Amino acid sequence: MKRYAITLALVVFIAASLTTFYAYGADLHLPEYRLQTIEGDPVEAAALTLSGSYVGGKGSYSIKVSASGSERYEPSAWNQWMQNEGPLTSPMYSDFNALYEKHSGFMRGKVDTYSFYTDEDSLIFAKAAYTKGRDSLQDGTIRWSLDSLDLASGKQTHYWDEQQLEPASNAYAYVVDVQKAGAEVHVLTNVNRVNQTNEIIDKVFDTITGDPIRSIRLPLGEPSEPDRELQIMVLAEEKPTAANSRVLFLVREQRKNGMGTAATASDTAPAVFSEKLYEYQYASGEVKELPLVAGTEENNQVTSAVLSLEGETLIALQKMEESVTIDRFDLSAGLAQPQVTIKTSQLSEKTISQAQVANGRVYLLLQADDYFKNHSMPIAIVADATDGRILYKGTPALVKANGRPDDQLDDVWLSNMLVLR
């Protein structure tokens, strides 16, 4: 036995050190936090997650905090490789998890968020792809393919169609919304071409036979000058799989990139000449212009603005430093609802760092101006989008120190907000 002393010693040494390290030494002992209710209904915070970094001690570690606790996440190559759940866990949309679980065979390999439609009868996935011909300047083809699952019988059908497009040296197409209207399925497709106005095509198929019925290029206007282009922003239903009989477009006429007289880098944003809002009804094929809904209080500079379509309501959220305004427009009645304003003076002395609208609620993240200096915790607010009533107010709080010294416990910077739709 003595002869093998070196080998034995090495084996024991390896076993002891690696076991001890991974059992006791490798844990970073990050403190645990939880989003705790200050006032209101904690259920309102279920869709809310705050993210940021823990910077106590040496290094910086990404963490997420929600009402159920905190967890470390690392957007590293390792996690991309090893722990990525792919489309199975969507941080944005709750209904996809159930679809992948329930219809795993049909959903296999289908990941484009805005390409799905589901109702009680069917689940539809549509795809659009632009392919160049041999002479890319002469011809190009857009190909649509659809997979449809009958939820009652489990029968899957596949259908497709192709269409020649105007020549373009560099173009690509993708689906922006899928909806069903009666026996028709509409595949709304955005075709982008470099240095040209993007084009919106509604490709319509028969849901029973799978035959292509028609293809409509939506008339959303033309640039008024040769050096201008239209930027078309699609406002489809907020929840991508949900049904909605209409889709909206915010069309902005602006100077073409590279054609301005920008003197500095800050001047490079193209000049905007006009903004129009259009509504397209899938069933009737009607396109009509809508009034632009949002208006802010005087002397308040808007730091960000969001438009959102939830069912029959268009919501415009505008964020200023110390207030947000919510304008709601009932599309079926054609009526603008009274503007709702939420001010920080109602809530705390902090400024609004982020605002989102989803699920009929307004989500706000409030920070103290010097929060990086003082490590102060943000405040999360959930308000009713219809009347601005505060439904929930909460803040991240320490739950467990995990052995960290006291002076490191507030070294957490939570500056982002994620809302599950």
Add this chain to the structure above:
Amino acid sequence: MNRYVKLVHMEVHRFRYVLFGMMLLTAIWQTIGVIYYAKVRMDGWREAARLGNYAPRPFSFADIIGDSQFWFALPILISITVLGLYIFLIWYRDWIGRDKFAYRMFALPTARSNIYLAKATAILLFVFSMVSFQLLLLLLERQLFNGIVPSDYRMSSLFSEAVAANRVFELPLLPLEGVRFVVYYGTGILAVFVLFTAILLERCYRWLGIVYAILYVAACGTAIGFAANLNPYGYFYPSEITAIRLGIYLVVMGVTLALGFRLVSKKITV
């Protein structure tokens, strides 16, 4: 089993001075790094205190490890290079030299697969010995740090923070997640076996064997590369990807061992 253990010990015994030499080099080099950077930090602290402009933040052992990236990385890279070369030398040294040791080794009354496994085990023992030694050394270096840096300048840090502070530790050598350790070193173990089999292909078929060996390594690399690059947003679900990766790993390992055993048992010539 007894023969296998004896063969492992023989290989360890043959390499012991190089192994201890690498440990000594690592200890000396890293200790100099810790002392040097602790002194730099202390001088900075004293200078700031003398000028009285601001109160400097105390520093931790993890800060020093973070400062001395190069001093920690260099002996580790030297050790990796030496061990990498020894994967080849552990076989070729038996053929090269005044008396071919391979004659005696292959004449031993034991299954020749034991020779293959013993050499591989020895390489793995050397690798894990160096990793374990690094862990022990970090503990000793922390004691040294506590000894030379006055408590006024010092703040505490976790052992894991010290490990995470150095890129060489955190990325390939001592990942903090146990799963990552298993994947990294599992791939490394497979690489050792693949190289062993490639060496045996060369030893069995000589010049033609070099071509076989290159093709074999390329085939194994392609299989593992394919497994590593499976996209969770593609056709397969994440659980299926994990199963495919594990399956490909086991198949490559199985084929490599089977081929290696066959070559060392039936084809090898001295």
